[in-house]
Amino acid sequence: MLRAVPVLAGAIMVVPVLAGLIGTALPAFGHFPAAGLAGPSLDPFRQLLAWPGLWTAVRLSLVSGFAATGLSLAIVALILAGWSGTRAFRWVERALSPLLSVPHAAAAFGLAFLIAPSGWLARLLSPWATGWTRPPDLLIPQDGYGIALTLGLVVKEVPFLLLMSISALSQVDAARSLTLAQTLGYGRVTGWLKVVFPRLYAQIRLPVFVVLAFSMTVVDVALILGPSTPPPLSVLVVRWMSDPDLSMRLLANAAAMLQLALVAGGLVVWALVEAAILRTSGPWIARGHRGRVQSGQRLLALGAALLVVASVFAGLAVLAVWSFAGPWQFPDALPDSLTLRHWIRHSEGAAGSFLQTMTIAALSTLAALFLALGCLEAEHRHGMKIAGRLLWIVYLPLLVPQISFLPGLQTAFLFGGLENGLGVVVLSHLVFVFPYVLLSLSDPYRAWNPRIGTVAATLGASPGRIFWRLRLPMLTRAMLTAVAVGIAVSVGLYLPTLLIGGGRVATLTTEAVALTSGGDRRAIGVYALMQTAAALLPFAAAIVIPAWLWRNRRGLLHG
Amino acid sequence: MDRGLTLDQVRISRGSWTLVDLSCTIPPGGVLTVMGPSGSGKSTLLAFITGTLAPGFRATGRVILNGQDLAHVPTDRRRIGLLFQDDLLFPHLSVGQNLAFGLRPGGSKPERAARIAAALSEVGLAGFESRDPATLSGGQKARVSLMRTLLSEPCALLLDEPFSGLDPALRSQIRALVLQTAQRRGLPMLLVTHDPEDADAVGGLRVMLGA
Structure with missing residues (x-):
């Protein structure tokens, strides 16, 4: 089971990028069945040039x-x-x-x-x-x-x-x-x-x-x-x-x-x-x-x-x-x-977008956290390490331009019968959220004192018990920080929401950017502040929660 | 059935370098002291016995505890207790929860609480259940750590320089406590140290590594 997680995580980063690139390349070379066109042809490039x-x-x-x-x-x-x-x-x-x-x-x-x-x-x-x-x-x-x-x-x-x-x-x-x-x-x-x-x-x-x-x-x-x-x-x-x-x-x-x-x-x-x-x-x-x-x-x-x-x-x-x-x-x-009028005027729309934004962020970040913990625990138990050369896999979705593979990914999702909607948007966010969550969690996870695990094992604790009762609680702060990073990444994503959502999923980011052309500074102010709050509040929580949780545990307060 | 901890032709090497080559039996309540400079393979021997040897080492020979060959037994089923130099109390758990983590499962809630209370008073720490381990002194931590190990009812006790972090006065006191409590339970002990004074104090057999 655990051994499958790093493979799954690798697939989540590599498959959408490759499928997306293929899906972008086909129409770029004139193959576009939806418009009755069959390639290959260089006409689109001629037109572009x-x-x-x-x-x-x-x-x-x-x-x-x-x-x-x-x-x-x-x-x-x-x-x-x-x-x-x-x-x-x-x-x-x-x-x-x-x-x-x-x-x-x-x-x-x-x-x-x-x-x-x-x-x-x-x-x-x-x-x-x-x-x-x-x-x-x-x-x-x-x-x-x-x-x-x-x-x-x-x-x-x-x-x-x-x-x-x-x-x-x-x-x-x-x-x-x-x-x-x-x-x-x-x-x-x-x-x-x-x-x-x-x-x-x-x-x-x-x-x-x-x-x-x-x-x-x-x-x-x-x-x-x-x-x-x-x-x-x-x-x-x-x-x-x-x-x-x-x-x-x-x-x-x-x-x-x-x-x-x-x-x-x-x-x-x-x-x-x-x-x-x-x-x-x-x-x-x-x-x-x-x-x-x-x-x-x-x-x-x-x-x-x-x-x-x-x-x-x-x-x-x-x-x-x-x-x-x-x-x-x-x-x-x-x-x-000063007036509250703009906040009141936009409260309904902004609240809806806020909820949508947080739903997408929470779902993609939780999935990323589970995958990242699975990867790191598989590395710990079975030596399946995503590092060195494999680190390129983690960086792949961040290096290949979003604009080059998301159009094709949208086509691929449609081709696979996945309608534009919340689910595919969450999936596309996961591709970008997971690398950051994994990178954020890796160092503290690897820095965890392995002798604590050895001592616990000699006390008769199984690997599972060590993971749930010792490692996870001791890494509460690191996990909450990784979650905050993941949510901030998801909240800030524009292109995946726009393209994969097919214009039907409205987050604070897509709404705020859409206001650009109108030039309504008061509306932009409301949406941009909401967007900032959505990204910043989880970080505040990542500081406050461990401090409260460990208020009687001096050994963890400054870890 | 043979009681005690037997190391049967244990040989640990890395590449062409042999770190450990050892055969001996530690009877119940007996002590084997393994000495040697750092890097001589003392901790490697302990890792082999607990089943946590790092990859890259080659080990042959058998570890037999009370007649059972431990070759294919995972660390958490070996019933070999381990005390490190640093106490390694779990920082997110209270003193009582640390002991409860060590205590074998079974028994009602009040029974378990009573056993933890008895363990604490055995080492002069009665009423310490709800304390944060980070607020204890070095000697108190060492005693909690010892009782946590003993509550897991090990059949043998490994000591990885457990006294070297303590100041001299405390050191002999804790050493005597560990020795007495383990002997009272008839546990074979393997003590790793670089300090001859430790070896003299516990008596028993003595082996030098890397000599």
Whole structure:
């Protein structure tokens, strides 16, 4: 029984991706029985290449992906190099951790409401500094270069990469290595970059790849912060997928295939850059420059981290203000009055979406938790380890762009007689939730002291009794954290709900993103805050519940 | 039927390196002390006897407890008790629940509670049932840990440097307590230690590993 769980889990990650890719590839090559078309043909690709805005869309995808990944990694490396182990760093870490669970869409809306011509920044500076008495005519956000889109990604990917790095740092003996380098006369930043970063990067390489693949293909953030004529390639796919003209489906699937090729090419290019940097870093390290005075770099790093924290928190604040805002004219910094009217007006719709969101999140996360526990216990008892080379399986659904396999998966579900609906949406969420739940639970599960199990076995406890009575209770905190991570991932998912649900399943995320085009800031404020709450509350529960449960167990309070 | 714990030509190796090569019988109430520097295979021998030997080791020979060959018996049916250096009390359970976890199933609720209370008072900890194990002193933890093992009614007792975490005064006191309680129950004991003072104090046979 237990031995079957890792196999099942592997199948849940691999089969939908492969089936989806096949389901996308067939129409991309002109095979689409639903529209009476039989392939193979290259017409969809010819049509795609002839589409006038294509290269701009491709460029946006590439630029926002590489810029967001490079910038996020640079900020994370600098903040760690300059501050890891200090009191300021612990503060930054504490401020960034909750940001991880703020949904991408909510963070993007917040940023948009800050930097728009009629946003909070312009209001705070007007008219006394800018002289504006009406919003200037600037295309911000949604600028044609994708700068706003890139920034919107950076504020979310910095917390992700930083927290991945922090958990990897303990495995590379970072603190002692840095001290050693410093006693050899190296400056903090240079010393850290030379002795810690190469080892750390090897540990966080897959997460960096995930960030690159995600940033190149994100849809919800691009709808909110990206340009629209033309939008990035991924948005084009969604737009064409929802076109009532069925022949546009072929174009959409061809574009999805192009997106897959772009991500594959992007990952290869990134790996080549890695190799080039590795080649030049050897001589750089060997030259022995100590790089003594680095307060400038350290301040820059701290400034960048604070900017990330401040923009998300200020973004959430401005969303809150808008959701309660009465009449609010430019350039007033605050609305004339506050009102509950918008919350009351949207309460019914938002409550329904909230319930739907939580149902999907709870079901997919519980399934993921059972699978993850089964995998880890099978690893413990039978040595069936999902690690090393097999770790790629876990990362597969995160690396293959959603936009490339979800259209095909939708077709595959329909082909298999599975109607669009809650069940298939939960299943599609599970594909993305499970990797995060497994990754979150693995370290604490493996770190559990195995001698406790040995002692219990010599006391006559069976493996099952050890699992239920000792291991699970002692891992309560880790399990609740994994559940919170899973729920946050599910709450934030946009594309699976939209495509697999066939537009019939409405979560807070799909509803909030759908409000983008209307531009009703008060409604967006309500939905984005609800979305954030849905993702954040489980984390609060993961802190409060163990503290209450173990209030009389000192040995577990700080585990 | 032979009473006691017999190690019959036990040979444990890793690659071409033989760590343990041992034959002996520990009679009920008797002690075998296994000594040697760290890395000499002391803990490996204990893992072999409890049936938790890590993969990568090759072991031959038999472990016979009261006439029964333990080769294919899983750890939880071997009835071999184990005390580690650290107490390894389960942190999420109270002292009483820890003991109840060890106590063999059976008996009514009041009977079980009475046995736990008796075990606690046997080691001078009467009334400690509801305490959080994290709030106990080192000596108190060691005593709870001992009674938890004994309540599981083992037929032999393995001691993996159980005294080395304790300060000297407490050390001899706990050592004497373990020795007396185990001898009173007629348990064969195998003590692993690197401290000659432990070996002198318990008497009995003595083996050096890695010498």
